[in-house]
Amino acid sequence: MSTPHKVVIGLEVHVQLDTRTKLFCSCSTQFGAPPNTQTCPLCIGMPGTLPVMNRRALELGMKAALALNCEIPRFTKWDRKNYYYPDLPKGYQISQFDLPMSCDGYLPISDAKGRFEPKRVGIIRAHLEEDAGKSMHAEAAGKADSRIDLNRCGTPLLEIVSEPDMRSAEEAKAFLTELKLLLVYLGVSDCNMQEGSLRVDANINLHVDTSEGTKATPIVEVKNMNSFRAVERALAYEIVRQTEAWEETHTELGGPGGFKTTRGWDESAQVTRPQRTKEESSDYRYFPEPDLVPVTVTEDQIEQSRQSLGELPAALRTRLEATYEITPYDSDVLVNQGRALVDYYIELAEACGDGKQAANWVQQDVLRTLNERQIPVEQFPVSAAALAPLLEKVRCGKLDANRGREVLAGMVELGRGLEDVMREMGIAEVDDSALETLCRELLEANPKIVADLKAGKQKAVGGLIGQAKKQNPNVNPGKVRQLCLELVEKM
Amino acid sequence: MSISREEVEKVSLLGRLLLGPGELEKMTSQMGQILDYMHLLSEVDTENVEPMAHALDLTNVLRDDTPGVSLPRDEALAAAPHRDDECFLVPAVLGDP
Structure with missing residues (x-):
């Protein structure tokens, strides 16, 4: 998929950290349990409960951040992100807003087949937050109720936000592949997309050179991509769609009608479709989480974590x-x-x-x-x-x-x-003297081939190899060839 | 007044609160009074004061990653207004958040 314009892609990746328990309570995070059997008063949002941070989640987050070449601030805190959705019983998600646990890193990507130049993709931040539950919608939409399973509620996630440094769908896929490999090597996450351990949202738009300078097309956030291949295809689709939309309307980001929108990837139709417009980030009314105290990190802890990374x-x-x-x-x-x-x-x-x-x-x-x-x-x-x-x-x-x-x-x-x-299997090695005897016999029995070989028709040796294999299936054709040519040379 | 009627409308929408006739005016006035009172804080000189992240002077309260006991499902679902054998039921939700 090509476009004459510069493609700008940034990715937001959520990975489930490989802990045994949830981020703020001791419920199990084991995948596949029957619905609503891994909950407690805390993770279903009962009043009067208090969260306590999982030490291992913090350690895994730090390992990932260090492997992504991030800075680790010595002080980090948690914030409430407020929104109402049935899979979020508290009415807010505990996340990190202004003081994330890590920031300013990068991940180098390259393509072994050389389809793009090696580059570093910047990492804006990686922070810890809790997952929401799962909504299951009835097939016949509209009538039936939605069913809510809160097992996943409170599962520790690391949200990794890249700089908009990728210039093609291939680069985006390479970033994801390398990120997943890194996290699996670190033992930070199993990154299993089928089980929801790795989820990707992408932001994409185009920068168009015009006679009045560079113009940006409206940013689209693409969601609902269930595999890396789906990410690649959804982005390739958006590149073409945005190129066509620009040619038709010349709508600019920030201009009339040029606001950021959200689209979902429709896997069966292989297209993106508009979803509801994203709320402004200020609508989440972030504020410091009063139920969790901040975390400080020492130089020693960072060094220890760095030593534990292993070979990446x-x-x-x-x-x-x-x-x-x-x-x-x-x-x-x-x-x-x-x-x-x-x-x-x-x-x-x-x-x-x-x-x-x-x-x-x-x-x-x-x-x-x-x-x-x-x-x-x-x-x-x-x-x-x-x-x-x-x-x-x-x-x-x-x-x-x-x-x-x-x-x-x-x-x-x-x-x-x-x-x-x-x-x-009846395979015996053929020793060198036996092979030489066999070749001599063959040359004597095939004067026509010898004549051809002497005349420089090297192809003729094929006939000898065939006969040799018939007499002894264990002979090495390469050796027969070499030996016969040498013998003819000396004749 | 430090808060407008439109802002209160927006906040009530985000909070999923349906304000009845007259309530919007009442809330706008009361929230304005609260905000005006809080505004007293802006008279304090905070030039050289570190922003406070938490009211307690505590850090690093962490727990080990050891599984504990979860609620039996029936207890977890006990307070739900609508439920089936396995799940909480809510009015149909369309699409992703």
Whole structure:
């Protein structure tokens, strides 16, 4: 989707922090419990209750903020955001307004296929707040009541607000992918979109160069996107829609009719549709939360948290590329699969001594099997230590790659070791003298091919390889080819 | 008067309060008096005073992330004007907030 104008996209991401209990009470946050079985007087908003902050939520929030290169103010407090909605029984959400727990960070993004230039996307702030409950609407809308489940009410969320730094739908998707990977590596959130652990709203408009200077089109907030792909498509749709709207009406942000609007992504129709106009932020009548005392953070706590971050995806990619001499594309594929697969890869690369070969086998054969069987790498039947000798045999030509793949498939299928499986499959290594004997015999039996080869028709060697494989299916075609050419040379 | 009739109308809408005949005038006048009284505070010199975030001189009241006991569902739903076996019921809500 292209537009002649500059695209301006900012994202607001809510992630559920991986705590066992809610932000202000000790009700469980376990997903999937029957409706209204994880509530207490506090999270259903009974008068006379007092919230107490979950220490772990604060710690996880700080880890995420530090990994996003944010400043951590030494003093932070909570505020009430007032609005009425049936899934918010208190009539206000406890959030952070003017003194958030973190601000002014960035997340670098890049594309392994080079579709956009690497860049830093600014993070305006990341703050802690509580989630609301869930409204379920009857299919036949209009008549039936809505049903309210308050299990999710009070679940800790980290709201991450980006600068409007993204210039295309692809960049927005890359930001989300990298953010999710980072948070999963940190163990801060499982970021499961199906379970609502990660939710995205996007703000998008265009900056149009005109003879009277740059004009901005009205900002649209896009909601209701249930996957990263949906975000990419909804933004691509908005870019085209706003480009057309500009050409038709020349409506400017802040000009007549140029106010910010909210649109929802309709997945089945693949379009955005207008929703009710967003209230002005002052309508939320924020004020300091009197029921919660502020939190102060020391230099030591920040340093401790920083030490606990571990190796993050970007650093891990760089290390894999430098240590094992693989391409950014390869390191990206590996790192995106999660730490467990990376550990498997590292063990394999160390054991077999060839990082590139290890990367190929992990990406093709191992990943394919994991996908087919829908299992995590921890359950892959062939350990890295068991796979390494097979790669070694393939690399030094004792087995050709296709034969090697069959052997791996056999190891996966039978759950047995390399030598065992090769014996079982009747695969024997062909030693060099046997191979030379075979090639000499073939050359003697095929004077026509030898003549062709001598005349420089290298393609003719194919006939010899075919015959060699017929006589001994274990021969390595590459070796037969090389040896035959060498022998002909000497004839 | 430090608050206008329009502002009171807006605040009552945000607070989902339906003000009957005469109440709007009464509220505008009473809220104005309250605001005028609070306005006394602006006479205090706060030039070198840090804004206060909380009335208590306390920070860092935190609890461990240990699950406790939740309410039995019937008790959680007991005070609801409308309910079914599992949920609170409210007049149909259309779309997202």
